[in-house]
Every structure is written in structure tokens, then in C-alpha cells.
Amino acid sequence: xxxxxxxxxxxxxxxxxxxxxxxxxxxxxxxxxxxxxxxxxxxxxxxxxxxxxxxxxxxxxxxxxxxxxxxxxxxxxxxxxxxxxxxxxxxxxxxxxxxxx
DNA sequence: CTGTTGACGCTGG
DNA sequence: ACCAGCGCCAACA
Numbered sequence: 001x002x003x004x005x006x007x008x009x010x011x012x013x014x015x016x017x018x019x020x021x022x023x024x025x026x027x028x029x030x031x032x033x034x035x036x037x038x039x040x041x042x043x044x045x046x047x048x049x050x051x052x053x054x055x056x057x058x059x060x061x062x063x064x065x066x067x068x069x070x071x072x073x074x075x076x077x078x079x080x081x082x083x084x085x086x087x088x089x090x091x092x093x094x095x096x097x098x099x100x101x
Numbered sequence: 102c103t104g105t106t107g108a109c110g111c112t113g114g
Numbered sequence: 115a116c117c118a119g120c121g122c123c124a125a126c127a
Binding site for chain 1: 106107109111
Binding site: 004007037039 | 123
């Protein structure tokens with residue numbers, strides 16, 4: 001865990017603000033956190049998420065509305081999204097679900 | 102220091 | 115709609 005704390009905090013804060021029943025894209029989050037064009041940075045932070053985190057990481061998708069995870073973690077993410085009231089159609093969520101402050 | 106990696110995104114075919 | 119190619123850049127090795 002040698003990441004830059006400022007970037008991590010800013011990004012975690014934004015993700016924490018995603019309302020239930022809504023989703024956001026990596027790039028969208030990076031932009032809101034003050035790092036336009038740094039979508040991969042968001043992915044990196046989430047990759048190193050501690051398991052005891054309360055972050056709604058499952059509300060973070062790629063810009064196409066698809067999950068960026070495969071396997072068990074992907075199923076877990078989908079399960080949590082359904083629980084939020086977000087359903088997938090053909091493996092994607094409709095654009096209407098994207099968070100728009 | 103150099104080289105690779107990657108929960109991404111956009112463009113063009 | 116799908117996909118290869120490129121840009122991006124912090125973290126790693």
C-alpha cells in the first residue's frame with residue numbers, strides 16, 4: 001500500500017457518493033475526483049481495495065455499462081447491483097442508470 | 102534509471 | 115454490434 005494518499009482519498013470519496021440504484025464509469029469518477037482522463041487510476045485503486053472496506057465498489061462499471069470483472073467477483077458484483085435495483089440486460093446496464101449529479 | 106502492467110476510454114474499420 | 119490499436123500514467127519489478 002504505497003499509493004499516493006491524496007489521489008486515493010479523492011477517488012474513494014467520489015465512489016462513496018454514488019447513490020444506491022445508480023452506477024458510474026471509471027472515467028466519470030476520475031473526472032469528478034479531479035483527474036480527467038485517468039480512468040485506469042480508479043481501476044488501480046479499486047484493485048487494491050482492502051476487504052474491510054465499506055465502499056460501494058460494485059457501482060463502478062466501464063463506460064460501456066459492462067462489468068470489468070470476470071468470474072466469482074463479477075457474479076458478486078452483479079448480485080450487489082441487483083440488490084440495488086440495477087439490472088443487467090445482455091450483460092450491460094442501461095445508460096439511464098448512470099449517475100448524473 | 103528503463104521496461105512492463107493494467108477494475109479504462111476513444112476512435113476507426 | 116464487435117474488435118484491434120492507440121493514448122493515458124501511477125505503481126511495480
